[in-house]
Structures are given as structure tokens and as C-alpha cells.
Amino acid sequence: MRIVVADDSVLLREGLHLLLAEAGHEVVASVGDGPATVAAVLEHRPDLALVDVRMPPSHTDEGLRAAVEIRRSWPGARVLVLSQYVELSYADDLFAAGEGGVGYLLKDRVSDVDDFLAALQTVAAGGTALDPLVVRQLMGQAGARRDDPLAALTPREREVLALMAEGRSNAAVAEQMTVTLGAVEKHSQRIFAKLGLLPDDAQHRRVLAVLRYLRAGA
Structure with a gap:
């Protein structure tokens, strides 16, 4: 580069x-x-x-x-x-x-x-x-807000989204959480659905989900 x-x-x-x-x-x-x-x-x-x-x-x-x-x-x-x-x-x-x-x-x-x-x-x-430290602080802020747009996500789904925010691929998320790749993909699809992100390019939806997460905490 x-x-x-x-x-x-x-x-x-x-x-x-x-x-x-x-x-x-x-x-x-x-x-x-x-x-x-x-x-x-x-x-x-x-x-x-x-x-x-x-x-x-x-x-x-x-x-x-x-x-x-x-x-x-x-x-x-x-x-x-x-x-x-x-x-x-x-x-x-x-x-x-x-x-x-x-x-x-x-x-x-x-x-x-x-x-x-x-x-x-x-x-x-x-x-x-x-950075993981920034992710943790943002997650703490988001969880404390009454108008948190991520409120519908389960703790496990929030964990997946937090790891996405660190820039990890699905395979890296699966390794970190000690689950199968298929489980991460299912969590990801549920996250996209709950955030109202319609089927589109997979990377694009990941970015939109992460950005929505960041705006919720910042």
C-alpha cells in the first residue's frame, strides 16, 4: 500500500x-x-x-x-x-x-x-x-442509554458486534468466542435484521452495523 x-x-x-x-x-x-x-x-x-x-x-x-x-x-x-x-x-x-x-x-x-x-x-x-479498549468504553456508554438503538440485541450479539468493531472477520470472531463459524454467521444475520439492515453486500452491512454501534455509544 x-x-x-x-x-x-x-x-x-x-x-x-x-x-x-x-x-x-x-x-x-x-x-x-x-x-x-x-x-x-x-x-x-x-x-x-x-x-x-x-x-x-x-x-x-x-x-x-x-x-x-x-x-x-x-x-x-x-x-x-x-x-x-x-x-x-x-x-x-x-x-x-x-x-x-x-x-x-x-x-x-x-x-x-x-x-x-x-x-x-x-x-x-x-x-x-x-481499539478494544475504545470498544469496551463505547459499549458501556451505549448500555447506559435509554434510547440505545442496540437494545434489541442479546448480550451474545453485542459481543459479536463489538468484535466486528475491532475489525475482526467472522472467522476471527469465531476463534475469539470459541464458537463455530456458522454460529457467528447466524449471530451476524440476527444483528443485521434487528438493526434493520436489508440484504446487501456483506461487507457493507458489517460496516453499517459497526457504525450504528459506534454512534450509539459515542
């Missing part, structure tokens, strides 16, 4: 550059602030943009705002945001457009190279990838 890396830490940028190169990817641009991120992505049109949430000049949500601006200017952009901490409002803004091709991971996740690279592939392919 062709990737733009955006982080104000030179060391982290260089580390990501090496990691991605070893995995066979090409870093087409490496930048350190929000405006440069937007410019680089719109110029190079990469397969994926890897963006830190907190960058100059504000060191608050500069990277997130850059990611949102990129998606507005180029709806097909694939963006994976990295953050040091769980910021649920950031997740809400990032997924608000209601489309796939986005992810939100904590920087600690990068240390698990295989999972990190798998998340990159998932987002680049138009799916979603959400």
Missing part, C-alpha cells in the same frame, strides 16, 4: 516508516502537523493515511480535524487515527460520516505488529478497526 504518515514525533514517524517498509508498504509522505497532513493526503491520494490525533499547532485534536477535513474533501479516503489516550468524542467525530474506511487505535496497539498491520489492511479495504 501507499501510505501517508502524520505524527509530530520524528522518532515515531521514523519507526512507523521502517515497520511499514519491512511489511512491503511505501510511505509516500511523512508530515508532522495538521495542515501538512491534509495537503499530503490530497496531493498523493494514498491507499491509507495514518494520522496522530494530537499534532501542532494546537496539540489537542489537530490530527482528528485534519482527518475529518480529508474525508470531506475526498470521501473515499481511508484514514486510521492513532491516539495516546481513549477520547470517545474523537471516535464520534471520526465515524460521524457514516462510512467505512476509518479506524481508531491506541498507540500501544502498534507494539502488536501483526494486529496493527491487519488493522491497516482492514481500513484500507473499506472496513473499520477500533
Whole structure:
């Protein structure tokens, strides 16, 4: 893949550059602030943009705002945001457009190279990838809301949907839950039906279900 890396830490940028190169990817641009991120992505049109949430000049949500601006200017952009901490409002803004091709991971996740690279592939392919810690916090918020649109889901179905939100395939969900692939597929079909998602492309319905889940918790 062709990737733009955006982080104000030179060391982290260089580390990501090496990691991605070893995995066979090409870093087409490496930048350190929000405006440069937007410019680089719109110029190079990469397969994926890897963006830190907190960058100059504000060191608050500069990277997130850059990611949102990129998606507005180029709806097909694939963006994976990295953050040091769980910021649920950031997740809400990032997924608000209601489309796939986005992810939100904590920087600690990068240390698990295989999972990190798998998340990159998932987002680049138009799916979603959400850090498990963020998923748990969103699930807690959703469960506490009276108008929770996921209220009709059983605890088992919520568990399946939470694992989907992490970017896991049906096979990976089955392995994590120690159930058969057929059981996961049945749970998935029930989730789609309860959320009112009509038969369509399977990946598309997965993305819509995950996005509805994220909006419920954020």
C-alpha cells in the first residue's frame, strides 16, 4: 500500500516508516502537523493515511480535524487515527460520516505488529478497526442509554458486534468466542435484521452495523 504518515514525533514517524517498509508498504509522505497532513493526503491520494490525533499547532485534536477535513474533501479516503489516550468524542467525530474506511487505535496497539498491520489492511479495504479498549468504553456508554438503538440485541450479539468493531472477520470472531463459524454467521444475520439492515453486500452491512454501534455509544 501507499501510505501517508502524520505524527509530530520524528522518532515515531521514523519507526512507523521502517515497520511499514519491512511489511512491503511505501510511505509516500511523512508530515508532522495538521495542515501538512491534509495537503499530503490530497496531493498523493494514498491507499491509507495514518494520522496522530494530537499534532501542532494546537496539540489537542489537530490530527482528528485534519482527518475529518480529508474525508470531506475526498470521501473515499481511508484514514486510521492513532491516539495516546481513549477520547470517545474523537471516535464520534471520526465515524460521524457514516462510512467505512476509518479506524481508531491506541498507540500501544502498534507494539502488536501483526494486529496493527491487519488493522491497516482492514481500513484500507473499506472496513473499520477500533481499539478494544475504545470498544469496551463505547459499549458501556451505549448500555447506559435509554434510547440505545442496540437494545434489541442479546448480550451474545453485542459481543459479536463489538468484535466486528475491532475489525475482526467472522472467522476471527469465531476463534475469539470459541464458537463455530456458522454460529457467528447466524449471530451476524440476527444483528443485521434487528438493526434493520436489508440484504446487501456483506461487507457493507458489517460496516453499517459497526457504525450504528459506534454512534450509539459515542
